Amino acid sequence: GGLAVAGLGGFWIIDMVVNDDFDSVTDKFRTRLPESERKKRPKVVILGTGWGSLCFLRKLHTDLFDVTIISPRNYFLFTPLLVGGTTGTVEVRSIMEPIRKYCKRADAEDATFYEAECLSVDPVSKKVKCYDNSAVKGEVSEFELEYDHLIVGVGADNQTFGIPGVKENACFLKEINDTRNIRDKIIDCLETASYPGQPEKEIDRLLNFVVVGGGPSGVEFTAELNDFLQSDLLKTYPLAKRINVTLVEALPHILTIFDKKIIDHVEKRLQSSNNTKIWTKTAVVGVREKEITVKNTTTKEESIHPYGLLVWATGNTPRKITTQIMQSIGPNIQNNRRGLVVDDYFRVAGTDGIWSIGDASINPSKPLAQTAQVASQQGRYLGRLFNQLAEEMNNDLIKKRENPDAHKEEKEKQQEKLNLFNSITGSNKSFEEAVKEKPLFKYKHMGTLAYVGDHQAVAEFKGDHSTTVSEGYITYYLWRSVYFTKLLSVRNRALVSFDWLKSSVFGRDISRG
Numbered sequence: 001g002g003l004a005v006a007g008l009g010g011f012w013i014i015d016m017v018v019n020d021d022f023d024s025v026t027d028k029f030r031t032r033l034p035e036s037e038r039k040k041r042p043k044v045v046i047l048g049t050g051w052g053s054l055c056f057l058r059k060l061h062t063d064l065f066d067v068t069i070i071s072p073r074n075y076f077l078f079t080p081l082l083v084g085g086t087t088g089t090v091e092v093r094s095i096m097e098p099i100r101k102y103c104k105r106a107d108a109e110d111a112t113f114y115e116a117e118c119l120s121v122d123p124v125s126k127k128v129k130c131y132d133n134s135a136v137k138g139e140v141s142e143f144e145l146e147y148d149h150l151i152v153g154v155g156a157d158n159q160t161f162g163i164p165g166v167k168e169n170a171c172f173l174k175e176i177n178d179t180r181n182i183r184d185k186i187i188d189c190l191e192t193a194s195y196p197g198q199p200e201k202e203i204d205r206l207l208n209f210v211v212v213g214g215g216p217s218g219v220e221f222t223a224e225l226n227d228f229l230q231s232d233l234l235k236t237y238p239l240a241k242r243i244n245v246t247l248v249e250a251l252p253h254i255l256t257i258f259d260k261k262i263i264d265h266v267e268k269r270l271q272s273s274n275n276t277k278i279w280t281k282t283a284v285v286g287v288r289e290k291e292i293t294v295k296n297t298t299t300k301e302e303s304i305h306p307y308g309l310l311v312w313a314t315g316n317t318p319r320k321i322t323t324q325i326m327q328s329i330g331p332n333i334q335n336n337r338r339g340l341v342v343d344d345y346f347r348v349a350g351t352d353g354i355w356s357i358g359d360a361s362i363n364p365s366k367p368l369a370q371t372a373q374v375a376s377q378q379g380r381y382l383g384r385l386f387n388q389l390a391e392e393m394n395n396d397l398i399k400k401r402e403n404p405d406a407h408k409e410e411k412e413k414q415q416e417k418l419n420l421f422n423s424i425t426g427s428n429k430s431f432e433e434a435v436k437e438k439p440l441f442k443y444k445h446m447g448t449l450a451y452v453g454d455h456q457a458v459a460e461f462k463g464d465h466s467t468t469v470s471e472g473y474i475t476y477y478l479w480r481s482v483y484f485t486k487l488l489s490v491r492n493r494a495l496v497s498f499d500w501l502k503s504s505v506f507g508r509d510i511s512r513g
């Protein structure tokens with residue numbers, strides 16, 4: 001026990017050093033500006049409360065900026081443990097963090113939060129239009145906000161490739177409601193299959209669970225589902241032994257981002273369970289209420305398969321708001337299918353004062369995976385960049401705003417060169433001059449981990465010249481330790497530890513609702 005605690009503590013400290021995460025602690029020594037000066041701070045609007053946006057906010061010295069956060073959900077979601085929520089290995093409340101907690105930090109400036117969805121951005125007038133997409137609406141359910149700087153951290157949507165019937169019939173695996181929906185359906189299928197007189201064929205259909213997409217989401221879900229089946233469902237439902245789980249992948253192998261050795265190991269592991277099959281080189285091409293059409297990618301043959309539960313995890317596509325911003329800039333500049341094209345400083349190409357991090361954006365010269373690891377590092381980097389530039393150059397910002405004519409001539413001379421970042425900083429340096437000596441974003445890959453079921457995980461650590469892979473029980477404890485330390489608060493850590501203990505001692509809850 002002592003060793004485990006020491007190990008976790010050690011990992012935590014290494015992680016903080018590597019990610020330079022100590023300066024959020026120093027925020028509490030920052031002092032509040034007088035009210036008259038606060039009003040003149042540049043307006044920073046942050047879209048989203050996910051990995052990128054929250055990491056940006058946590059780094060940002062909110063005394064220097066007037067910060068507003070807009071997101072349709074008023075919490076941060078710890079996605080690496082989301083799959084466990086579909087079976088009850090963890091309770092979803094344990095992996096949520098209220099965003100308002102981060103808006104009010106001791107002795108630092110407040111940030112404002114509005115729970116709303118951003119509908120559109122006007123990059124010319126520098127305004128965002130938002131609306132209340134929640135159930136409770138007031139007299140005001142739409143509003144507009146001005147920004148000097150807009151941080152787009154809206155993540156990505158579920159990719160369906162426009163396949164008919166997916167949105168209407170499949171369960172996705174991205175948000176809190178998705179996990180509730182899946183957990184409910186698993187149990188509902190079993191309860192309905194148990195009806196007296198239920199035809200045999202219908203029982204087989206109801207207990208046919210199909211997972212589409214052999215990426216990390218689909219594989220982790222298949223593994224969790226198998227654990228749920230083996231440890232809990234088989235003990236309680238006589239019909240559970242008839243459950244069939246099929247993981248469908250269009251490519252020749254699952255988990256293609258991993259090393260070949262890991263792929264072999266995981267494919268063998270998952271198929272070693274009597275209830276689980278993997279169909280590779282098979283693409284789902286059509287979805288109806290009770291059946292799917294699949295196509296063999298080699299023979300092009302199509303066949304129909306009935307299902308009770310269909311989980312769809314075939315990757316990401318840009319969100320509606322991301323596409324709207326891209327269209328407002330124009331297809332000559334914004335033409336990447338993955339999202340907003342950004343430069344080395346995360347400035348959105350073709351705009352002034354719009355920045356984007358995480359799954360919503362891509363730097364085509366240095367493309368990175370769409371992961372929490374990447375989004376969080378980008379958020380931290382951008383927060384630091386804003387602080388550095390503002391602190392170094394904005395000493396006279398407030399004076400300039402009070403007396404705009406004083407620098408008129410100088411400003412006119414430099415008009416061409418001026419980058420919008422100057423409106424933050426009040427400096428006459430161009431953005432390029434200002435950041436010349438600033439370090440560029442450098443992604444530090446800490447490794448890729450995935451849970452593969454029955455207390456086993458896989459890990460891959462890529463060095464410059466070699467790749468280290470590991471699998472099995474020890475890797476599982478590493479996987480748990482890493483994500484445990486990455487949880488943002490002591491409250492989350494306590495809740496998740498309790499959930500893990502609870503599900504291993506008492507089993508997972510099989511009640512519906």
Ligand code: FAD
Pocket residue numbers: 047048049050051052053070071072073075079080081082083116117118119153154155156173174217319321357358359360370371372373374375449
């Ligand atoms: P997100 O974290 O998705 O946040 C987007 C935010 O924008 C949300 O708050 C959303 O509500 C908000 N938003 C959406 N639309 C609007 C709008 N119109 N206006 C305003 N706000 C809006 N990565 C790893 O590194 N390791 C893992 O183990 C891992 N496991 C994962 C497991 C699952 C099941 C999933 C789905 C993903 C996993 N990922 C993992 C990937 C990781 O979650 C994403 O890469 C990461 O969340 C991207 O961060 P982001 O800030 O770009 O977007």
Ligand code: NAI
Pocket residue numbers: 161212213214215216217218220248249250251255256257282283284285313314315316369370371448449450451
């Ligand atoms: P993904 O893009 O990684 O994988 C999707 C898979 O679905 C692909 O292998 C693709 O070939 C397959 N596919 C697409 N269309 C199909 C069809 N019609 N029929 C059958 N198969 C089809 O997507 P995933 O797993 O949703 O992950 C999204 C992002 O989140 C990725 O960037 C991933 O790295 C990240 N993530 C990371 C995790 C980790 O590090 N442990 C865990 C979960 C997600």
